Amino acid sequence: MDAALNRGLADLACRIEAARVLREHHLWEAAAALPLTGASGSPGRASSRFAGLMAANALVDSVLLLLDRAEPKRSVRSMRRSGGRWTCVIERAPGNAGDRFTARHADLPAAVLAAFIRSCAPARERSGAVQGRHPTEFSAS
Template identity: 45%
Template sequence: MSLHDFSLSVHALGGPSSSAAHEPLEGDERAYDALDALLLRLTAVRRLREHHVWEAVRVIAELPDLAPGEWPSRRFRDLMAADALVDAAIHLTSATEAKLCLRTLSHEFGLWTCALRYQPPGAGRITFKARHADLAAAILGAFLRSCRGHRLATGAAGRGHLPT
C-alpha cells in the first residue's frame, strides 16, 4: 500500500469543489486551505516537530486580522531556539488577536486533550478542542482550530451571529 492508494481530493481538505479545483485560489483562500492541510497533517504525526510549529506560524501570518504586527514575538523565537515546543505552542495561543484562554488540559488513556476558549465580540464563548498523543500537538491543534473559528467569527460579525 502506498500514498497513491489514498486519494485526498481538494474538497476533502475544505477547499473548493471539484468543478473549481483547477481555478487559482486567492490569497486568503490559499492560507485557509494551508491551515486545513496542516490540521490534517497534525492528526497523522506521532509527535510534534519544530517544522510543524514554524509552518503554523507561516500560515497564521498570512491570515487576515489575526497576527499582530510584531508576530511572532522574540519570546516565541527564544522558546523555539530552546526546543520548548509545549511552551512555544502555549505562547502562540495568547499572542494572536483572537485573545484565547487555555481552558483545560488533561491526559487520559494516552491522549492529551486541550481546550481553548475564544470569546468573539458580540457573541458567546466558543471552545475549541484537540486530542493528540503528544501534548504540544494537542495544544497546537486546538490553536489552529481556533484560528479557523476566528475567521468564521470575523466573517459573521456583520451578520450578528456565528455560522454553524
C-alpha cells in the same frame, strides 16, 4: 482569512493529527501562517521570543506564545491526559462566549497546536472532515 490560508491550515491540521509527535517544522509553519501580531509587545520582540523558545525545544511554550498573540484573544480552558491521549480545549475571549475548540493527540504540544489551529478555521470547516481530507479528532464544543 483567505481561502489559500484556510487550506494551508487545514493541511497543517491533518499533518499534525497524523504525526506521532509535534515537530518543529509544524510550529514554524503555524507561526508563518498566523503572524505574531497580538497586543502584548512588538511583533519583532515576539518573533525573537518565539525563536528562543524553539531553540530551547520549549514546544508547549511556543504554542502558548502563538495563542497569546492571536486575535481575537483565546485561552486554554483545559489540558488533560486520559487513556494515553491529551485533550486540549481552547476558547475564545469572553466576548465570543460559546466558542470552544477541542483537539486530542498523544503528544501535548500537538494537541494544543491542533486546538489552536481549529479555533482559527472558518465555521464551515469545523464540522468534521476538512474538504477532501480524512476526518480528524478536532471538534468545536
